[in-house]
Amino acid sequence: MTIIVTGAAGFIGSHVCRHLIRRGEHVVGIDNLNNYNPVALKHDRLSAIRGEEGVGGRFVFHHLDFADHEALEAALAGESIESIVHLGAQAGVRYSIQNPRAYAASNLVGHLNMLELGRTRQVKHLVYASSSSVYGTSPDLPFRVEQRVDFPISLYAATKKSDELMSESYAHLYRLPQTGLRFFTVYGPWGRPDMAVWGFTDKILSGEPIEVYNGGNMRRDFTYIDDIVTGILAALDSPPPDDGAEKAGGSHSPHRIYNIGNNRAEELEKLIALIEQACGRKAIRIEKPMQPGDVPATYADLTAIQRDLGFQPTTPIDVGIPLWVEWYRGYRAQRAA
Structure with a gap:
């Protein structure tokens, strides 16, 4: 049986593929390799997946756009699909202001295509990526999955909320088991x-100025990738039951929604200080006003995912940032060689 992972060449998706392969799963990765982020980085991530020890034939990659349902269905014809981890999307809050149609294609049509794939193949579980952006500028911190999220301040957030609504309809109509995960600043x-985190590190190491928005008066629930992957796999292995009981997020169908964060709202200034310390040099700063679509704070309440899945983040930014900078130095040197 096969697990489909969309966004396989992306940040989170590539890590999920590698962890699934390590535990012996057969993984089919899908990605359109668009140029929103560097294509070379995406190919390097794919190389890291293929370099996993013992990968053998347990990883197959399809270069296609899952918003194209005919290409998707043709590529997966004959595959016996057990579960889907749908992480692919057009990412970025600010880019959604510049190129809204890319978000409608990938995040709306693409999500619908994955729902249809799950329905027609009768998959055991569809886990999909939502976002902390759905909470908008809500002053109710920490953000709880039970609270209303009806006032998105970016199109990106609106598409992610729409994905949750589409998933609820498919869970209700077709009893398709699903789990939506609202990621917090991975x-x-x-x-x-x-x-x-990437931009600050790169510029500080290069001696270039960083842009600091809103005077640094912003807080984020920075979440290390290993904690995110632990949460995704815990969700994947525990499909919601179709028992009529109320699930996390309020559904009575087999559909749950969880926050995955670090359960800490960290000041932006602390992040910058930790990167400076790990890089061994101070940042040159350019102060900028808050950007359209951005939010002043994110902070995940993890009560539901802790209760249901036993999820507990283990990597505070004091630990995670030095690990990140160490990796980035090595990757940067490798690319420069």
Whole structure:
């Protein structure tokens, strides 16, 4: 039996593929390798997957756009699919303002195509990526999966909320077991260049100025990649029962929604200080106002996922940032060689 992983060449998806292979699963990865982030980085992530010890024939990759349902169905014809981990999406809050149609294609049509794949193949479980962005500027901290999320302040957030609603309809109509995961500011090895942790590190090491928004008066629930993967696999291995009971997020169908974060709202200034310390040099700063679509704070309440799956993050940023910088130095040197 096969586990499908979309976004396989992405940050989180590549880590999930590697962990699934390590535990003996057969993984089929899907990614369109678009250029929103460097394509070379995506190929390097795929090389890391293929380099896993004992991978053999347990990883197959399809270069395709899952928003193209005909290409998706053709590529997976004949595959016996057990579960789907749908992590692929058009990412980025600010880019959704510049290129909204990319989000409609990938995050709306693409999500629908994965739901249809799950329905027609009668998969055991579909785990999909949502986002902490759905909480918008809610002042109710920490964010709880039970609270209303009806006021997105970016199109990206709106598409992720829409994904949750589409998933609920498929869980209700077709009893398709699903778990939606609201990720909180993920960082770590093989991360994303469009995220602050990567950008700050790269610029500080290069002696270039960093842009600090809102005077640094922002807080984020920074979550190390290993903790994220632990949560994804715990969710994957525990499909929601179709028992009529209320699930995390409020559904009575086989559909749950969880936060995955570090359960700490860290000041941006602390993040910058830790990166400076790990890099061994101070940042040159350019102060900027808050950007459209951005939020002042994120903070995950983990009560539901701790109760149901026993999830507990283990990597505070004091530990995770030095690990990240060490990896980044090595990767940067490798690319420069």
